[in-house]
Amino acid sequence: MSIEERILESSILIVDDTADNVDLLIMMLEANGYTNLKGVTDSREVNDLCTQHTYDLILLDIRMPHLDGFQVMEQLRYSRSMDYLPILVLTAQNDIATRTRALELGAKDFVTKPFDRTEIQLRIHNILEVRQLYKEKQQHNLLLQSIVDERTRELQQKNDELQSSRHNIIQCLGRAGEYRDNETGMHVIRMASYARLLADALGKDKTFVKDIWSAATMHDIGKIGIPDHVLLKPGKFEPDEWEIMQRHTLIGAEILGEASSDIMRMARSVVLTHHERWDGKGYPNGLKGEEIPIEGRIVAVCDVFDALTSDRPYKKAWSVQEAVDYLNENSGTAFDPELVFNFLQILPMIHEVMAAFPDRQSGN
Known part of the structure; x- marks a missing residue:
């Protein structure tokens, strides 16, 4: 349909x-081909009519009983969204004050009574064209908004798929190290869940709390590079074997490299520092305190707690109370005392994680 037909x-x-x-x-308007016209003589009807129907143009007299043209425009202005509703004012008053007031209230043009037919037809046509x-x-x-919304939904879906894939890859990387030393893979899920709960208890922001779960799952990825005769040894390490075992932190950091994403940078930090001690006697760099x-x-804290409360080929699981006692005994030496305190405050939630992700029994 052409614009003239729409007009x-x-x-x-x-x-x-x-x-x-x-x-x-x-x-006059019908003679010019206009087909959708309505006229009223009671100005009090205008507001309701404009609520019930969308008009493209209002031809509005100024001097009327009940409500004058100014009052009608005020009603329209405040009772509904004008959404560019053109008003052509018909008035015998041609003074500046009348025109200024009408313009302030939303009038788009004026025709002075008695009007010239050619002039009013042209003004009506021009307003309707706009x-x-x-x-x-x-x-x-x-x-355009519909296209943008659809594209946004598609991108969000792709992003969700990418996040899910990244999450799965990160979890697989983390579990790879666990399987090397005969662990079930539930350790990384429990320990990462503890880490997320503890970070939240410490008041860390949502991004940190979310990222530490993924980072924690990769804490022992460096075990991939430890020889089996060391990694799988059931007894106590000899000094040279212990030195080899300690290298898993450096190997893990090298595997992750100089990562560009925040999660991978955090994962590299976790890999490199989760065996450091609060008193500076840990490895690989002897970092101390903060x-x-x-x-x-x-x-x-989370790794040691889960290791203590889990069965291993070389030991039976400790009770939760025994593990709690160990954390308390080593608070301020091996572990940050503030973190030990906060970890113990969330023990009920820790119990829930332990129940939700038990180790699988061999042979199942």
């Missing part, structure tokens, strides 16, 4: 308290 189908409301004026305007271009722009914007990154200190 002639525009919805026009004529408001004048003189019925003859309304009839004259309707006859109105139709505005509606066309609005429709175009809605179409020199140890907070993520490394968190994982140190």
Whole structure:
């Protein structure tokens, strides 16, 4: 449909308290091909009509009983969204004050009574042309917004799939190290869950709390590079074997490399520092106190607690109370005392994680 056809189908409301004026305007506009016209002589009806129907143009007299043209425009202005509703003011008053007031209230143009037919027809046509271009722009914007929304949904879906894939890859990397030394793989899930709970208890932000779960799962990835005769030895390590075992932190850091993402940078930090001790007697770099990154200190507590309360080929699981006693005894030496305190505050939630992710029994 051409713009001229759309103009002639525009919805026009004529408001004048003189019925003859309304009839004259309707006859004139019909003669010019306009088909969607409505006239009223009671200005009190205008607000309700505009609520029930969307008009493309209002021809509005100023001097009327009940509500004058200014009051009608005030009602329209405050009772509904104008959404570029053009108003052509019909008035015998041609003074600056009248025109200024009408413009302030939303009028788009004026025709002075008695009006010239050619002039009013041209003004109506010009206003409706702008109105139709505005509606066309609005429709175009809605179409663009629909396209953008659809594209955004597609991108969000792809991002969700990517995040899920990354999560699975990270979990697989973490479990790879655990399987090397005959652990079940539940250790990394429990320990990472403890780390997330502890980070939240410490008041860390949501991003940190989310990222430390993924980072913690990779804490022992360096065990991939430890020879079997050392990694799988059931008894106590000889000094040279212990030195080899300690290298898993450096190997893990080398595997992760100079990562670009925040999660992988945190994972590298965890790998490198979760065996450091609060008193500086840990490895590989002998860091002390707050020199140890907070993520490394968190994982140190969680890793040891889960290791103590889990069965291993070389030991039986300790009770939770025995593990708690160990944490307390080593608070301020092996572990950050603030983290030990906060870990013990969340023991009920730790119990829930232990129940949800028990070690699988061999042979199942």
